[in-house]
Amino acid sequence: MSRNYSALALLRGALGGNRNWDQAWRSPEPRAHYDAVIVGGGGHGLATAYHLAKTHGMTNVAVLEKxxxxxxxxxxxxxxxxxxYYYPQSAAFFNHSVSLYEKLSRELNFNIMFSQRGMLTVAHSRGEVDFQRRLVNGMALNGIDMEMVTPDQARKLCPIMNFGPEARYPILGGMLQRRAGTVRHDAVVWGYARAADRVGVDIIQNCGVTGIDRDPASGAVTGVQTTRGAIGCGKLGVAVAGHSTMLADMAGFRLPLRSYALQAFVSEPLKPVLDVVASSALLGVYVSQSDKGGLVIGGNADAYASYAQRGNIPTAEAVSAALVEFIPSFSRVKMLRQWAGIVDYAHDSSPVLGLSPVPGLYLNCGWGGGGFKAIPAGGETFAHTIATGTPHPLITAFSLDRFRDLALVDEAAAAGIEH
Ligand SMILES: Cc1cc2nc3c(=O)[nH]c(=O)nc-3n(C[C@H](O)[C@H](O)[C@H](O)COP(=O)(O)OP(=O)(O)OC[C@H]3O[C@@H](n4cnc5c(N)ncnc54)[C@H](O)[C@@H]3O)c2cc1C
Structure with a gap:
């Protein structure tokens, strides 16, 4: 059976009763030593491992996922x-990431279902309109496809928003990015995993890192302790999102990050009602409709630091109230599922990417402001940084040193959520 996914392969698979598909990736036993180990089998870890092998020829690489x-x-x-994003450093990085997403299905031979349906962020006051105009002008100068929309244009894009005369938060227009949209999240994971496996990366699941070994003389990383035994490594990339400070503890340094629960909600499936991503920063809610018909809803993070991946009730209530204010007809929709993830925030809502105080240990974290959109660029630039030992030019502004040098990249407005 062809290892490449294609229409022809689908047809052949169907005719053969779908019994002959190749395993998408192996489940190897860990080796005693790797040239590079990446901790964390999320999008960033897998994309990094893929680029280490494919772009930098480092094939003795493992991804360890707990x-x-x-x-x-x-x-x-x-x-x-x-x-x-507003600042030039962020604009260059995140726009590159969107461009990579546009080509990712072909790159990985896996349909990631990128639906560039546009994202509309509404404004509810004159002050907010002025603020958005400043953002849009700044972003346009940095080459981002942003535009202002009038109330009439907003109504055409999303007529079900609350335009009624009684609206407590009237919609006075908004800003729109037409290239924005949604991507199937599992497909990004599976696509990178399959592609990384094919270029020789060992993906080892159920393997939690419990300690980091360092050379007593130089302080450099020599390996990790895991729930499946000790594994030596030349270089160590840490891409564990909300657990980054725990890994830093294991290596003996502190990170200026805090971990919070961020919740998501999915409704029962509906007929097509919403063909943009609609967002209100003031109300603290955003919503899109998935291909299966469910409304996918997000809002602000829980108000206190936590590692509990279920999220709390007051935030769920606040997001639901905001949704009903924003799109009143959704008040009759039933919620099917709710969960949380643990996201790690820096004070400036920008990521921490690059070198760490420990030789041989590299950091990819601080994605609380939204790191799913950053996966292709994060993987590419982090792999470059690990392979060469020098931060990729696109990420120098996101170094850990920026907190020491007070060179913050304050993207709290672009993060779109409060924490
Ligand atoms: C509800 C919610 C909504 C969001 N919405 C968006 C959005 O719309 N757009 C956007 O761009 N971003 C969004 N984000 C943020 C985005 O999901 C993350 O920034 C991104 O997925 C981070 O990817 P990652 O690979 O760094 O982390 P993860 O995908 O979290 O991967 C890290 C992995 O590390 C593993 N790990 C942790 N500790 C250890 C250990 N000791 N040993 C081994 N493995 C370990 C974990 O099990 C985990 O699988 C959202 C997040 C949440 C929670």
Missing amino acids: GWIGGGNTGRNTTIVRSD
Whole structure:
């Protein structure tokens, strides 16, 4: 059976009763030593391993995942991909990521279902319109496809929003990114896993890292302790999202990050009612409709630091109330599922990407502001950083040193959620 996915392969598979498909990736036993180990089998870890092998020729690489790949935030997020960031450093990075997403299905030979349906963020006051105009002008100068929309244009894009005369938060227009949209999150995980496996990466699930070994003389990383025994490594990439500070503890340094639960909600399936991603920063809610018909809803993070992946009731209530205010007809929709992921935030809502104080240990974290959209660029630039030992030019602004140098990249507005 052809290892490539294609229409012809589908047809052949169907004719053969779908019994002859190749295993998508292996489940190897861990080796005693790897040139590079990546901790965390989310999108960032898998994309990094893929690029280490494919782009930099490092094939003795393992991804260690304590649960199952995609069981963290990459499989728990609301799947919005956009690049409406204000500062030039973020604009360059996130716009590159959206461009990579546009080609990713072909690159990975896996349909990631990128639906560029556009994202509309509404404004409810004159002050918010002015603020959005400033953002849009700044982003346009940085090459991002952002535009302002009038109330009439907003109504055409999403007529079910609350335009009634009694609306407590009237819609006075908004900003729109047409290239933004949604991507099937599991497909990103599975696509990178399959592609990484094919170029020789060992993906080892049910393998939690419990300790980090360092050379007593140089302090450099020499390996990791895991629930499946000790594994030596030349280089160590850490891409564990909300658990980053725990890994830093194991290596003996602190990170300026805090971990919070961020919730998502999915409704019963509906007929098509919503063909953009609609968002209100003031109300603290955003919503899109999935291909299966469910409304996919997100809002602000829980108000206190936590590792509990279920999220709390007050936030669920606040997001539901905001949704009903925003799109009143959804008040009759039943919720099917709710969950949370643990996201890690820096003070400036930008990621931490690059070198760490420990030689041989590299950091990919701080994605609380939304790191699903960043996976293709994160993997590419993090792999470059690990392979060469030098931060990729697109990520130098996101170094850990920025907190020491007070060179913050304050993207709290682009993060879209409060924490
Ligand atoms: C509800 C919600 C909605 C979101 N919505 C969006 C959105 O719409 N758009 C967007 O761009 N971003 C969004 N995000 C953020 C996005 O999901 C994350 O930033 C992104 O998925 C991070 O990817 P990752 O690979 O770094 O982390 P993860 O996918 O979390 O992967 C990290 C992995 O590390 C593993 N791990 C942790 N500790 C260890 C250990 N000791 N040993 C081994 N493995 C370990 C975990 O099990 C996990 O699988 C959202 C997040 C949440 C929770």
